[in-house]
Amino acid sequence: MVASNSGRTAGSDLLGQRYLAPESWEVASLGDVALVLDAYREPVNNKERQERMSGKEESELFPYYGATGQVGYIDDFKLDGKYVLLGEDGAPFLEPGKSKAYLVEGKIWVNNHAHVLKPKIFPEFFCYYLNSVDYSTVVTGTTRLKLNQRAMRRIAIAVPPLNEQRRIVAKIEELFSELDKGVESLKTARAQLKTYRQSLLKAAFEGRLTEQWRRDNADKLETADQLLERIQEEREARYQQKLEEWKAAVKEWETGGKLGTKPRKPYRPKLDVGDAANRSGSLPGGWANARIIDIAFVGTGVTPLKKRQGYYEGGKIPWVTSGAVNDLYVQEPSGWVTETALEETNLRLYPRGTLLVAMYGEGKTRGKASELAIEATTNQALAAVVTEGLAASVKPYLKWFLVYNYESIRQSSSGGVQPNLNLGIVEKTEFPLCSLDEQEQIVNQIESGVSRLSQLEEELEASFRRAELLRQSILKRAFEGKLVPQDPDDEPASVLLERIRQEQADAVGTKRGKRNAGATS
Template sequence: MLFWSLDMTLPATWQTASIGELLLDVEKGEPSAWHEESFFYVDIASIDSLAMKVSSPSEIRVDEAPSRARQHLQAGDVVFSTVRPYLKNIGLIEEWLDGQVASTGFCVLRADEDISYKYLYYFVISDDFIERLKPLQRGTSYPAVRDADVKSISIPLPPANEQRRIVAKIEALFSEIDHGVEELKAAQQKLKRARQALLKAAFEGKLTARWRAENPDKLESPDALRQRIQAEREAYHRCQLEQWEKAVEEWRASGSEGRKPRKPKPIKLLSELEDHELPELCEGWAWLRVAEVGQVGTGVTPLKRKEDYYRNGGVPWITSGALNKDFVLEPSGYVTQLALEETNLRLYPAGTILVAMYGEGKTRGKCSELRFEASTNQAIAAIELVEGGGLKKSYLKWFLKMNYEDIRRRSSGGVQPNLNLGIVEQLMFPAPGPDEQALVCETLESQMSYIDQLDIILINARQRAESLKQSILMQAFSGRLVPQDPDDEPASELLARIRAEREAEQATAPRRRRVNKAEATS
């Protein structure tokens, strides 16, 4: 993207100045100096960084005011977060926040009366302004700039009348763009509802109703489906036991070195399900529990203070943060073979379905599929299905994705509710036979792919809208957005007047201090 620069030729009536030259002082002090009982507090959390506006200030009692609440706001102020400035935590103080209080985490920009505060605001939200601040950042974990850095940035200054024309043009163009963006958002909401409707139809049997009507010979009773899945799991478990017994013999033959191989957990037996407790399903469909179709386990976080569990580790280890995508393609970290042997870690094979039992934000309830052998931490439920069994892995994965919100609601606990293995094991889902499962998954893959393509188009359109806004700002601050008027007072005279006022204020301030000192002495 191109940015305005000092090398760009500006109109003859324009000037350049530092932002600081165009500002008035902001009063600072205790909130009790301006409020008796409570006030609205504008801090970083109050900012909507996408809309770049103050959206949700907190109402705070004066006697409970945080130490950073010290800046007295006026309508028209521009608040700019000096921490991680690239995040654009920026807002324009509206009339309803006049007289309220801002955090010292903001650089508060109060435009001189001869400067359009909206012109200043639009310059501050421009990519050009942010790019020129980046080299001035200090720190790594929390890169920040100082108020002085913000005020040192040069701003192209047109005549006062032209500032107002530029602001009017920007707002008119932005209004048109925002209207289009709202339509794009509405279209995205329709796609979201379409996804849910498609998934709902899939697991109610509506997507495959025609197939069932045309293939009655391929349908089986619910009991037959459940018993076949159980038989396949029992056969798989017998195979696991045989492999374990062989591993134990080899362990004993080696002199019992290392940890004894773990015996496979027993499989869950089919439970009796009472028909009246569950909704009626399509012909050939059965209600199943996760514990009846797969083995559910978890992992652990080895002691961080034990370096031997981590140093030069080669065993992939997964945390819940890796489950925000459909597939886990790389580990969150590595642990050692010693950690695998001495803790409750275990290796899960590629193809294991992982469900986040707890995690920050929207992580809890997310599901993904492991693409390589790996261990996990205790925040993940790992579901191993029998290879080639009566339940297809992709079918269960689609069901878990569809019921993400419902699964989250099943969480237990107080401030930070979590899932647990018991909740995951008892999750119930409707399932048809393998042939119909395959058709459900194939239909979902095809139609979801089409919806996803439409969503990408809408996302790209919204990104182009933001780029268009930045292009408008670039034209605005280079003098190309509106025509110049030769009758306007040149910016040089405007700037000279502001500078003269500043010099007069600075000249009188010391005299006031001397007078006050003399009065105090007398």
């Protein structure tokens, strides 16, 4: 090891040092201050553990540990005592603030994803220190980082006097306890914001947000039934126009020798005028339950076969999958397809403003409903809801309804643990319809409320980040010797390390003596 005027650093053969230790401390390798008991590890798969536990009482079972914590139980134990377990693989080595090591005590069983360490210094200090090590120079691998035993033994550990280790741990736990109380309050506030957001949206679609406004404007508002009738008359007129254009295009295609793809016949909207009046239920006066198919075309897309040449390479047409619908708008495509793919498959190019509903295969953040901010095609896991003309005015209101009600819509589907939606369910999904003027009022109130909530959520997230930075700062001060005062009356760290070395040498000598005695007996 090399001493400096400002502190003590590890020798060049040690790894992972992040802090400059005080002169009164020593720097040693992990292998110098802890026994490595990896020989006691044994992986047992879940099926075998379940079979072994069958018919046994809870008191007959023991915790089974892995890389980052307990992963189950088993009917026996391999070790009994107080240990620090440090991830070998599967631990968040490069994520500051996340635990890589943890304390266990009692009768335990450990699998092969965690190293088993028996520290010769204060265990809690040792564990805190391991969670602050810079593992970027210690671990190997790319997709799944691994801490092999050889590198682990070379991790630099700053060692204060034993009494100072205890004082440091006591101070860390005191400060962390206060910090944890603050974090719990932040979590409570975040949960309350989520609840309030749901309450806001629920009130919106029950007509409670605009109750007074509706009374003040009662004589000016058309009913939902009248609005639906206007929308469907307009849709039928548009269809007839498109039908005539299609007939002319087909005639031209036939006259031209039927070259190229035959023009696609326009989709005819499903009309059900007047049915909304029979579905008013307990909604406010003038409202009625409409179905998405009453005002919109609902389509989907496909995943072109990758083995077919010319569908993807060089493509410039945006293609969106269900994993992309994790925000209110889809700004970027999931991939690109070619004009050939658009012509030869059931892909359809949807315009900006199309609403997307995930039917299955959502992303990790649980995509639900979103809106295309770009012109794009989709895969078959998305329902595309297209509104035109007068119905397009309903879109902002319908979008918020889908965002709020996605989970309940999904519950109406079938398919086991994670039920899937389908186009039929999306088409027949009912939503409470009111006049366009009232829809505008509702959307304005929702967006205003959600904007305020989003701002509060951002402030909360900033507070979470500050709390984590403060936690890291506490550890930094602790391992730089600045968290508690040094006491000159403490037994020096050098004496502690010498005692540990002697104990380990004595233990090795005892084992050799026993082996030699056995060999000569």
